[in-house]
Amino acid sequence: MTDFQSALLNWYKANARDLPWRKADHIDPYAVWMSEVMLQQTTVGAVIPYYLRWMERFPTLESLAQASEEEVLVYWQGLGYYSRCRNLLTAVKMVQTQGWPQSVQEWLALPGVGDYTAGAVASIAQGIPAALVDGNVERVFARLTCNPKINSALKADAWRWAKENLYELDPGTWNQTLMELGATICTPKNPRCGVCPVSSHCRAFQNGVVADYPSPKPAKEWIEVFHQAWVFENAGKFGLVQAQPGEWWAGMWHSPRGAESDLVECFGNPERERVGTIKHVVTKHKITVEVYRVKSNHPALRWFNRNELDELAISSPGRKILTLVNPAAQPRLELE
Template sequence: MPHPSAAELLAWYDRSARRLGWRGQTDPYRIWVSEVMLQQTTVATVGPRYARFMARFPDVEALAAADWGELAEEWAGLGYYARARNLHAAAKAIAAGGFPADSAGWRALPGIGPYTAAAIGAIALGEPVVPLDGNVERVMSRLFAVETPLPAARPELGRLAQSFAAQLVVRERPGDFAQALFDLGATICTPKSPTCVLCPWRADCRGAALGIAATLPRKAPKAARTALHGVHFAVTDANGQLLLVRRPESGLLGGMLGLPGTPWRATPWKDEEALGHAPLPGLSWTPRPGIASHGFTHRDLSMRVLAAEVPDLPNWAERATMEQATRSLPTAMRKLLALLG
């Protein structure tokens, strides 16, 4: 079969492009933030959060000048919090030295991998590079009937995607071509039940011709998930203020506010050993019924809550009302708050 025509995909994109808040612009800051937010987060979730983020941090200087607490509050609920820490570090570097001139320069910044650098390069800088995300991997594996399982197939899929840059129209419209691939994978060449009849590349798709498109890409068996357990402490004062602590910078939910508690480990905690990690000594702790469960990428976390009341929280304590905490804490911590009733 001949190499598929990029012009056909772009014609489809010109008719069918999704309307997204970060589309139709080439501001590298806005493209960068959207790409970081979209990592491991759905477009539906990112849409309103992106608009809110931009209202609060309209340019890289505003983001660089913000303290970590402000950014952590704004990022709460989006998950994968290392992204936010790297975003903050990179914003400071850009504010001090300017935006990188090409995708190679973006790769040198904290948290910027090959995909994000290529996306910024294509969309914001007009480089003839083709970013390889999950959507593009799926499209390429089906289009060229690549049966090697992921992740081993990734280098081949990257080469196939980049081969489209040999076509003049891709070099003229690299950002649109990249986004056309994203949209094709998100709306037609979907993980399950692809709508091949509507695909602009149907006639050139080797996977469709072989009747195996829906089975691609192949994937290596998933590694077993790790179970983690923790106990957390809910301390409230007479004014309804809740004691919070900031988690260590490294590890899960790094740098985020949450309820104090034990480390998360593979074996469940008994109350008597968990109390060795209580934030305040000598309190009478009441177990709250229920388990708060939360899934990370390769780990499943189960948490219990012990509650106590004090007349006043200590001066050193970070605090929030239950309403504030419900709005600003990470999702895993919000699930703990739900156990408090």
């Protein structure tokens, strides 16, 4: 073991966060897999409540493999990036049929499992000496070595470094140690170098240039999108359409939305009342949606009872949640 490795591992032993998926007295590959897939899209704090609900309802591979996609999506609802949930269900069924993957290569063959997740599950759940690189490891690496690259070039160097520095006797703990350092000490802003266990190994710290790494990426170019959304209501029911493949939120039910001219073409020119504006930002899109209430029973829509919908709100004193999509799952859009 190198000095670098022992310094980090000793630090982790004393400072590891107490997370739900680290609690079990025996390591459960299913639990590790679920936590890793959820963590792909967001942070520990956001995942925990979803993870606990999920594991209560789907405690085993078998219970998840038998569940309907619709029900699984309900438990995913709010985590976003719903295609990953569908990939996960497909992969779970593959594992139930074929048995558990026994190598990084076999993990990679499952849909929704990329380099990071394959390394994480193989090492943490199965003790396979596999390296991994996530955003934390990439940042830690860039600072330790003053690597000036960005994007895929930085990632490639970080993978090389992670493989060279893997602690093969306990790869799962080692990998979690690197990520824990990035998440709690070597943070994007205001890193706590004063309490870092490996600052003496860090070129950026030694040179006083921690803030310069990783190198900044070019600013993203925003795309502004303007939509109208028509909330059809008739006799206490709400009329929705299903997003088609290739559209945003494909497969989900939502109020008709689009350019006003498109909506007029599809639904005529019904009497309608403007009820608010939604602003929503996702990836590089700034989406502004003008919301209208429409009293109509247009036959092209599928009609849902209020109790099939989640937190539908079409008027906006204060901040209300407008949820346009159901019954499976949908992003939440906040009224201004």
